[in-house]
Amino acid sequence: MVWRRKLATMAIGREALNPDELADNHSCRLGKWYDTADSAYRDKKAYRRLATPHELVHQHGIDAARRYERGDTVGTTQGIRAVAEASVDVMRLLEEMIDRE
Numbered sequence: 001m002v003w004r005r006k007l008a009t010m011a012i013g014r015e016a017l018n019p020d021e022l023a024d025n026h027s028c029r030l031g032k033w034y035d036t037a038d039s040a041y042r043d044k045k046a047y048r049r050l051a052t053p054h055e056l057v058h059q060h061g062i063d064a065a066r067r068y069e070r071g072d073t074v075g076t077t078q079g080i081r082a083v084a085e086a087s088v089d090v091m092r093l094l095e096e097m098i099d100r101e
Contacts, residue, residue, distance in 0.1 A: 003061045004087055007080045010068055019065035025051075025058040030090075046096040053089035060086060 009015040025031045034050065041047045064079025 001087065001091075003057055004080070004083055007061055007064055007083060010065065011073075011076055011080060017065045017068070019062045019069065022062050022065060023058065024062075025055040028058070030054060041097060044097050046093040050090065050093045050097075053086045053093065056086035057083050057090060 006015060006017060010017045023031070026035055031054065034047075034054065037047065060079045060082035064076050064083065067075035067079055
């Protein structure tokens with residue numbers, strides 16, 4: 001959710017983002033938790049499926065910021081939409097893990 005807000009404010013010119021300084025899927029808060037989660041979570045199917053959409057959120061977000069720097073508004077918008085789609089999967093999987101505790 002934080003990514004989506006930052007990208008949206010970037011796209012309307014209210015925030016500058018340096019794509020080279022954006023967190024990857026291991027250095028963000030969720031990534032740090034994911035990489036160190038205990039077995040109670042690691043054994044869940046939703047946990048194992050979380051890695052791919054979470055990585056996509058970061059890949060698409062960084063790509064959108066790079067496209068924005070180049071003035072590619074269409075590419076920026078597409079990247080932000082891709083982040084939104086992957087974010088839905090991340091949220092769904094996190095909810096699934098919580099609901100099945």
